[in-house]
Amino acid sequence: MQSFELLSQKFALHFEKPHFPAEPASLYLPNEYFLKLGGKRVRPVLCLMGNELFDDIREDAWDVAAAVELFHNFTLIHDDIMDKAPLRRGMETVHTKYGENTALLAGDVMLVKAYDYINRIDGSYLHSILQLFNQTARQVCEGQQWDMDFEKREMVKLDEYLRMIELKTSVLLAASLKMGAILGGAGERNQNLLYEFGRKLGIAFQVQDDYLDAFGDPQKFGKQVGGDILANKKTFLLIHAMESASAHQQKELSNLLTGNEAGKIENVLKIFRDCKVDEWALQLKNKYLDEAFAHLEDIAVLSKRKQPLKELAQFLVQREY
Amino acid sequence: MQSFELLSQKFALHFEKPHFPAEPASLYLPNEYFLKLGGKRVRPVLCLMGNELFDDIREDAWDVAAAVELFHNFTLIHDDIMDKAPLRRGMETVHTKYGENTALLAGDVMLVKAYDYINRIDGSYLHSILQLFNQTARQVCEGQQWDMDFEKREMVKLDEYLRMIELKTSVLLAASLKMGAILGGAGERNQNLLYEFGRKLGIAFQVQDDYLDAFGDPQKFGKQVGGDILANKKTFLLIHAMESASAHQQKELSNLLTGNEAGKIENVLKIFRDCKVDEWALQLKNKYLDEAFAHLEDIAVLSKRKQPLKELAQFLVQREY
Numbered sequence: 001m002q003s004f005e006l007l008s009q010k011f012a013l014h015f016e017k018p019h020f021p022a023e024p025a026s027l028y029l030p031n032e033y034f035l036k037l038g039g040k041r042v043r044p045v046l047c048l049m050g051n052e053l054f055d056d057i058r059e060d061a062w063d064v065a066a067a068v069e070l071f072h073n074f075t076l077i078h079d080d081i082m083d084k085a086p087l088r089r090g091m092e093t094v095h096t097k098y099g100e101n102t103a104l105l106a107g108d109v110m111l112v113k114a115y116d117y118i119n120r121i122d123g124s125y126l127h128s129i130l131q132l133f134n135q136t137a138r139q140v141c142e143g144q145q146w147d148m149d150f151e152k153r154e155m156v157k158l159d160e161y162l163r164m165i166e167l168k169t170s171v172l173l174a175a176s177l178k179m180g181a182i183l184g185g186a187g188e189r190n191q192n193l194l195y196e197f198g199r200k201l202g203i204a205f206q207v208q209d210d211y212l213d214a215f216g217d218p219q220k221f222g223k224q225v226g227g228d229i230l231a232n233k234k235t236f237l238l239i240h241a242m243e244s245a246s247a248h249q250q251k252e253l254s255n256l257l258t259g260n261e262a263g264k265i266e267n268v269l270k271i272f273r274d275c276k277v278d279e280w281a282l283q284l285k286n287k288y289l290d291e292a293f294a295h296l297e298d299i300a301v302l303s304k305r306k307q308p309l310k311e312l313a314q315f316l317v318q319r320e321y
Numbered sequence: 322m323q324s325f326e327l328l329s330q331k332f333a334l335h336f337e338k339p340h341f342p343a344e345p346a347s348l349y350l351p352n353e354y355f356l357k358l359g360g361k362r363v364r365p366v367l368c369l370m371g372n373e374l375f376d377d378i379r380e381d382a383w384d385v386a387a388a389v390e391l392f393h394n395f396t397l398i399h400d401d402i403m404d405k406a407p408l409r410r411g412m413e414t415v416h417t418k419y420g421e422n423t424a425l426l427a428g429d430v431m432l433v434k435a436y437d438y439i440n441r442i443d444g445s446y447l448h449s450i451l452q453l454f455n456q457t458a459r460q461v462c463e464g465q466q467w468d469m470d471f472e473k474r475e476m477v478k479l480d481e482y483l484r485m486i487e488l489k490t491s492v493l494l495a496a497s498l499k500m501g502a503i504l505g506g507a508g509e510r511n512q513n514l515l516y517e518f519g520r521k522l523g524i525a526f527q528v529q530d531d532y533l534d535a536f537g538d539p540q541k542f543g544k545q546v547g548g549d550i551l552a553n554k555k556t557f558l559l560i561h562a563m564e565s566a567s568a569h570q571q572k573e574l575s576n577l578l579t580g581n582e583a584g585k586i587e588n589v590l591k592i593f594r595d596c597k598v599d600e601w602a603l604q605l606k607n608k609y610l611d612e613a614f615a616h617l618e619d620i621a622v623l624s625k626r627k628q629p630l631k632e633l634a635q636f637l638v639q640r641e642y
Contacts, residue, residue, distance in 0.1 A: 023463075024463055024466045024467055024470065026466055026469075026470050027462065027463060027466035078425055078426070078429060081422075081425060082422040082425060082426070101402075101403040101469060102466070102469075104399055104402060104403060104425060105399070105403070105462055105465060105466055105469075107429075108399060108428075108429075108432070108462050109458075109459055109462040109463075111429070111432065111433075112432075112455055112458040112459050112462065113459070115436060115451070115455050115458075116455045116459075118451075119448060119451045119452055119455060123444065123447070123448055126444070126447050126448065126451075127440060127444055127447065130436070130439075130440045130447075130451075131440055134433055134436050134437045134440060137430075137433040137436075138430055138433050138434070138437075141348065141426055141429050141430040141433065142344075142345055142348060142430075144426060145345045145347055145348035145423070145426055146345055148347075148422060148423075148426075149345065149347050
């Protein structure tokens with residue numbers, strides 16, 4: 001059983017190579033540039049961990065891990081275009097550096113390359129892995145579309161937001177784990193339990209993310225606390241506040257959102273606290289985390305094999321930054 | 322053996338159904354809208370014809386045909402964004418009607434759906450079909466990138482243009498045929514001959530396309546003759562003219578290209594004729610057509626099985642519209 005840190009290092013070594021031909025450089029340099037921006041490589045490592053939960057890591061699990069990471073980077077390149085984001089990990093996004101047309105095409109070819117890695121796996125697993133990969137890719141696109149739709153809406157219900165987060169974030173974590181499990185020869189019940197573990201963990205992670213943006217320690221958080229509030233982002237916190245606030249608080253909140261006056265963050269945070277949104281969010285996170293752990297518990301392998309996944313899950317949702 | 326017309330009708334019936342779920346409608350309606358714009362469906366029918374060249378059409382050949390058509394439509398949606406094209410087949414393009422972000426995402430999910438159809442085929446063929454599909458998808462992206470690069474360049478060499486056309490247009494025709502052949506149980510030699518037939522046919526088709534834009538009969542051509550000249554598009558004709566013209570003619574041509582004065586089309590056409598570009602283009606088309614037919618001839622199946630492909634090829638490159 002290898003820890004997240006160790007597998008993350010090993011994957012980085014595996015992945016650190018050119019993934020594209022030299023020409024046309026105008027298409028492939030942008031891809032290599034973006035992949036070099038790094039990242040925590042959580043998804044590919046989840047794939048490897050899902051594999052090692054059931055058996056020694058197979059050679060083609062590294063290929064599926066690479067496919068998952070390339071897919072994730074494809075979504076980032078295209079999302080950055082849609083969000084008009086100038087920076088990613090402190091560096092220029094692809095469309096900022098190379099233009100929108102090239103970024104569009106670089107994303108496309110990144111997705112195709114992901115399928116190339118998928119096609120390296122053993123034939124007996126190809127159908128089921130490809131099915132899961134396609135389903136997940138479709139869902140992630142749907143999540144992004146809901147996210148864009150919600151931005152234009154006045155209000156979003158909690159269950160709608162939850163479903164969007166699930167599609168946009170959770171299913172890829174869950175599928176990464178499950179693809180590893182499929183390659184590890186896991187039975188269907190174990191595969192699905194692991195998928196549910198990943199899905200719930202992803203939701204807990206997003207609740208945490210929304211929480212930290214509002215209530216994180218500015219010293220540890222690394223980015224501006226209250227960024228979501230300033231941007232009027234519909235988060236777990238804002239949606240719950242709107243649903244649970246008194247009529248008076250709701251009106252105040254609406255007024256704060258329509259304007260951008262000084263003290264907006266503090267005033268919104270005050271309403272959040274008055275409505276006990278912070279406590280609610282921590283409870284919600286723990287609810288999903290507990291459910292995730294219950295699924296992991298149910299997987300029929302020796303408990304010690306689950307240790308690295310437990311540690312990773314704890315780490316992901318207990319970080320303060 | 323079924324004719325192109327018959328298979329085209331059958332494919333249309335097969336393909337005329339919703340390919341996407343109902344929700345989110347903001348994502349999937351644009352896809353269904355675009356697919357309803359129609360088109361000749363040349364590529365999927367090539368897949369079916371490639372299959373029927375060797376055996377009765379298999380059930381999963383229809384799935385690969387659908388995949389090829391969805392892939393083609395994905396490239397059209399994204400190309401239209403890059404080209405800022407307002408219309409396609411006389412109707413609004415996806416980004417014009419629904420916005421660029423949705424068009425980007427609609428294209429992405431169209432590509433994923435193509436892979437979904439690929440995954441329906443028999444497991445024994447999945448590796449090789451997926452390999453060819455991925456390779457072709459990568460090449461088409463490369464072709465589009467070269468095309469955009471060439472637009473920014475002063476001049477392009479004939480062999481560069483040829484390679485770009487091959488990537489952007491020919492390889493998908495060739496691969497459609499070959500995927501059908503693979504499913505038909507064709508041997509590798511026959512598969513490759515059919516691929517080469519498609520590749521050369523695609524080039525001949527593009528030469529014809531460039532020729533008609535300049536020398537087509539305005540009554541039959543359907544669009545404005547000389548459109549490529551007005552847009553300074555680097556075509557087979559312009560590139561050959563620049564390479565074969567006298568120094569004096571070259572200068573005149575350059576002057577005509579930099580300006581947009583009245584009579585530009587006529588004056589460029591006069592230089593084309595003086596350089597015998599029209600004759601050269603017809604010869605070039607016939608050269609590729611002859612080579613294509615020679616490959617078809619070499620395929621080891623009964624001659625009568627090849628009849629529909631021969632007729633289609635003749636039709637594609639002898640049209641005057």
